[in-house]
Amino acid sequence: MVRLLDESGAPAPGAELPPPDDLLDGYRRLVLARRFNEQASALARQGRLAVYPSSRGQEACQVVGARVLAARDWLFPTYRDSAAVAARGVDPVETLTLMHGDRHCGYDPGLHRVAPQATPLATHLLHAVGVGQAARMRGEDTVVLALCGDGATSEGDFHEACNFAAVFAAPVVFLVQNNKYAISVPMDRQCVAPSLAAKAVGYGMPGVLVDGNDLAALETVLGAAVRRARDGGGPTLVEADTYRLDPHTNADDPGRYRSAEEVETWLARDPLARLRNRLRGTGRLADADEERVHAEAERMATRLRAGFAETVPADPEDLFAHVYAVPTTQLIEQRALLRAELTAEEAS
Numbered sequence: 001m002v003r004l005l006d007e008s009g010a011p012a013p014g015a016e017l018p019p020p021d022d023l024l025d026g027y028r029r030l031v032l033a034r035r036f037n038e039q040a041s042a043l044a045r046q047g048r049l050a051v052y053p054s055s056r057g058q059e060a061c062q063v064v065g066a067r068v069l070a071a072r073d074w075l076f077p078t079y080r081d082s083a084a085v086a087a088r089g090v091d092p093v094e095t096l097t098l099m100h101g102d103r104h105c106g107y108d109p110g111l112h113r114v115a116p117q118a119t120p121l122a123t124h125l126l127h128a129v130g131v132g133q134a135a136r137m138r139g140e141d142t143v144v145l146a147l148c149g150d151g152a153t154s155e156g157d158f159h160e161a162c163n164f165a166a167v168f169a170a171p172v173v174f175l176v177q178n179n180k181y182a183i184s185v186p187m188d189r190q191c192v193a194p195s196l197a198a199k200a201v202g203y204g205m206p207g208v209l210v211d212g213n214d215l216a217a218l219e220t221v222l223g224a225a226v227r228r229a230r231d232g233g234g235p236t237l238v239e240a241d242t243y244r245l246d247p248h249t250n251a252d253d254p255g256r257y258r259s260a261e262e263v264e265t266w267l268a269r270d271p272l273a274r275l276r277n278r279l280r281g282t283g284r285l286a287d288a289d290e291e292r293v294h295a296e297a298e299r300m301a302t303r304l305r306a307g308f309a310e311t312v313p314a315d316p317e318d319l320f321a322h323v324y325a326v327p328t329t330q331l332i333e334q335r336a337l338l339r340a341e342l343t344a345e346e347a348s
Ligand SMILES: Cc1ncc(C[n+]2csc(CCOP(=O)(O)OP(=O)(O)O)c2C)c(N)n1
Pocket: 080, 119, 120, 121, 148, 149, 150, 151, 152, 153, 179, 181, 182, 183, 244, 248
């Protein structure tokens, strides 16, 4: 496993770290992502968001895409990757529009080069490969970073995306955030290969296992994979060893499938504390820097609270409005049933 900074923030022997200014920017992004996760989780608890799948603990994986991708590249995120979307420069309120329960993703994917967050597991990996391959056929040097979880690697779509990308040398980097659980399903019920990165051998592409809580290692590994894809070298499968500290979503009770001790173990590997220790220890992160970063994070959190302070009444019939251009007979029947029930309820 590639690791450049150990859990205390000390460099591994012989480690070539990214330049200090890059680490400092990485730390700023980690603090923003952590605050984003905390604020979004609080909004979900208050009923201001319909749901929030938090990436607390996985922030290093979330923010590194923003540092390794160029403006012309594409990010393909899942429902877990709101912090990655925000890190890419999408307005935080627009980012959470989908989690608020709206029918659209809240931002312009073409403008930001960020696909809508995918809820169906792994389907977006095929879209990512298609976008990468199309860009290549047009002679562009665009790279696509496609995110997914460990559970998604058991889907047929994951296999098809990896195989197609490898055969056609599509400019795609697959980043699997192995956070150890697919809701309640642990890794040993998901896969018995030596690692998820090892699956790359079967597709004929490089596979790299990296410490997903070590921003320096992630930046180095993903940076190299992006350069390789841009230079026509084809895809790379990167597995990031990380952990979801929060429940799967606000509707999950993780106490039913994992121990408090296990969570404690991973709290000690926190990606923020590790990088902070390194930066403080080398004198690169002064008190004033910390204050500035935390003030920026608070401004972002205030903006999120303001953005979701109002509850806009929803029309229940909207459920049927954007499914098909021409609604099916079943949908028309269901809409009539709902209308009748709501009218009867109002009358009683
Ligand atoms: C095709 C499909 N099957 C099932 C689900 C239901 N589902 C939602 S999240 C989830 C677990 C996914 O785990 P993983 O890929 O490890 O990602 P994580 O949530 O841990 O980030 C499942 C099975 C789904 N969204 N899509």
